[in-house]
Amino acid sequence: MTEQLSGLTLIKGHIIEAKTFGDPVITENGYLAIEDGVVKGVFSEIPAGFSDAKKIDYSGKLILQGFSDMHLHAPQYPMLGMGMDLPLMDWLKAYTFKTEARFADNNFAREVYSRLASELVKNGTTRVCIYSSTHTDATLILMEELEKAGVGGFVGKVNMDRASGECQELTEESKRETLRWLDESVKFSRIRPILTPRFTPSCTNELMGWLGKVAAERGIYVQSHLSENKREIELVHELHPDCEQYWQTYEKYGLWTDHTIMAHCVHSDAREQQAMIDHNVLCVHCPDSNINICSGFAPVRQMVERGVWVALGSDIAGGAQLPMLQVLTGCLRMSKARAIETEGKEAFLTVGEAYYLATSAGSRYFGDADGFASGNPLHAVVLDETLLPPSARELTVKERFERAVYLADDRSIAAVYGGGRKIK
């Protein structure tokens, strides 16, 4: 059961905020002031007006921002760790479409999605942008289970009417089911629908054009995949010879707009990156997936420094790790591989920078300001380091934070707050 914070609350502990893409701002023994589940600010002393507030004492523990997983596939949860020796297009055919087809069974969907929702919460992921399968009913079940668990964000019924194996829809069926799903989705409050053409190779031009119109008419955001794998990019060129670049296949149909989410962008060049900047497209970096299915090393620092909006995703089951702490450290390792490759010309990411990508960069998508800014709904993770190895000397809070990011798993996550509620 989740519990809404009401009235004035003070949460005490070492508060670690990702206010910029850089070092975190740490308030030791600080107070996170909350009113009706909404952040009022971070203070080093009890702020005026809060002396009678309810106090939640995590003294000595680390209080991090909640994590946002900005790209993952819910129906791939049962195939974590499978087919990791195949490249993207073969992996989709051999494993993915067959697994996703199982979600025609609502009972199976309920069982898998309730487990997934509770694992997200256990690991401190409080918001998601998540793909379902093509099935409307299973998608509504996913929305229900996330909302019940206290996870917020966007869920997409996948559209695919071409080269999609067991999951392929008829074009008319895909349109009709999308409308039914949008109509039924209005009952959710913390979970909203996002249009989800899987990627250019799996959608006909007619379906892409129709989705672009729905996005514009109803003001609904769009998520898809971009420039993940070299074979995929070749295929897109064969399908759309009129488009010089992959992103233009989305632009042509009205799917490349403000807040469009594009997962991967591993092979996007400066021009494709500029198109993301110009249209406020969010690029979601999924390091574990990019290594597992040998897609490549995305130039994250380069993209961020040019001004691309980049956040992180687990991309299960291309990624085999659901916990965002593992995605964060995977992002660090990949950036080090790039630094080694370029002999240090491209500097690796710091823990603070990757923490920003795993938290504030994603939470901006939901309208939040960076850090525990006043006005943000409370999304927080409390880390208890008791189970981590003993250290040889007293560590600074920054050192403790960096160590915990590498070592903590769900056993060290003592409490989670999502959308102003205590959800773990």
Ligand code: GUN
């Ligand atoms: N591109 C299209 N579909 C998928 C998917 O399910 N996973 C990944 N990693 N890439 C995709």
Ligand code: FE
């Ligand atoms: Fe994906």
